[in-house]
Amino acid sequence: EIVMTQSPATLSVSPGERATLSCRASQSVSTNLAWYQQKPGQAPRLLIYGASTRATGIPARFSGSGSGTEFTLTISSLQSEDFAVYYCQQYNNWWTFGQGTKVEIK
Amino acid sequence: EVQLVESGGGLVQPGGSLRLSCAASGFSFSTYAMHWVRQTPGKGLEYVSAISSSGGSTYYANSLKGRFTISRDNSKNTLYLQMGSLRGEDMAVYYCARSNSGYDNWGQGTLVTVSS
Numbered sequence: 539e540i541v542m543t544q545s546p547a548t549l550s551v552s553p554g555e556r557a558t559l560s561c562r563a564s565q566s567v568s569t570n571l572a573w574y575q576q577k578p579g580q581a582p583r584l585l586i587y588g589a590s591t592r593a594t595g596i597p598a599r600f601s602g603s604g605s606g607t608e609f610t611l612t613i614s615s616l617q618s619e620d621f622a623v624y625y626c627q628q629y630n631n632w633w634t635f636g637q638g639t640k641v642e643i644k
Numbered sequence: 645e646v647q648l649v650e651s652g653g654g655l656v657q658p659g660g661s662l663r664l665s666c667a668a669s670g671f672s673f674s675t676y677a678m679h680w681v682r683q684t685p686g687k688g689l690e691y692v693s694a695i696s697s698s699g700g701s702t703y704y705a706n707s708l709k710g711r712f713t714i715s716r717d718n719s720k721n722t723l724y725l726q727m728g729s730l731r732g733e734d735m736a737v738y739y740c741a742r743s744n745s746g747y748d749n750w751g752q753g754t755l756v757t758v759s760s
Contacts, residue, residue, distance in 0.1 A: 539706075570745075572745070572747070580752075581750035581753055582689065582739075584746050584749075587745040587748070593746075627746060627747075629745070632703075633679070633691040634691065635688060
């Protein structure tokens with residue numbers, strides 16, 4: 539099973555600042571990597587697929603990069619609605635999720 | 645608008661069974677693979693099972709050890725998960741999700757509680 543490791547577990551950021559989240563795969567997943575946002579009481583929402591392609595309706599302040607085993611989700615200027623938990627997921631070899639990064643208000 | 649609506653969750657005793665349903669609308673259900681994903685506070689998000697668009701191929705997480713069965717009825721636009729020999733570790737919110745380079749649409753989830 540491919541293990542996905544996210545860091546940090548919690549990221550404290552002020553509104554308007556940039557947030558950078560990391561995701562590492564235990565073996566190469568090529569660019570078969572997705573990012574999700576989840577708010578309390580809601581289902582996850584797809585933000586990024588193919589490591590760098592924004593899903594429909596996702597604002598341009600969200601961007602993804604990376605390939606192989608190292609991936610990054612960047613939120614260029616945090617808005618109030620962006621404080622949430624973010625998960626990465628690989629779908630190259632079965633499907634596994636990272637444990638999540640909570641982005642909280644500093 | 646794509647909609648996925650789960651039902652069938654609830655309280656079940658250890659060793660019991662439960663059948664979850666996911667009613668789909670707003671898209672051509674028969675052309676998409678569908679998945680079940682569960683979420684617990686302790687283990688986070690976990691893939692449970694997947695089924696191809698036709699229903700001819702099914703996949704399960706190794707941890708389930710044959711206790712769950714996924715199926716679909718494309719004439720009714722509905723996905724199912726039959727769960728048996730339920731254990732405490734199966735207690736979770738269960739989501740159905742449309743597979744499309746990741747999961748591009750999710751249901752609201754249904755809570756399964758396993759307790760005596």
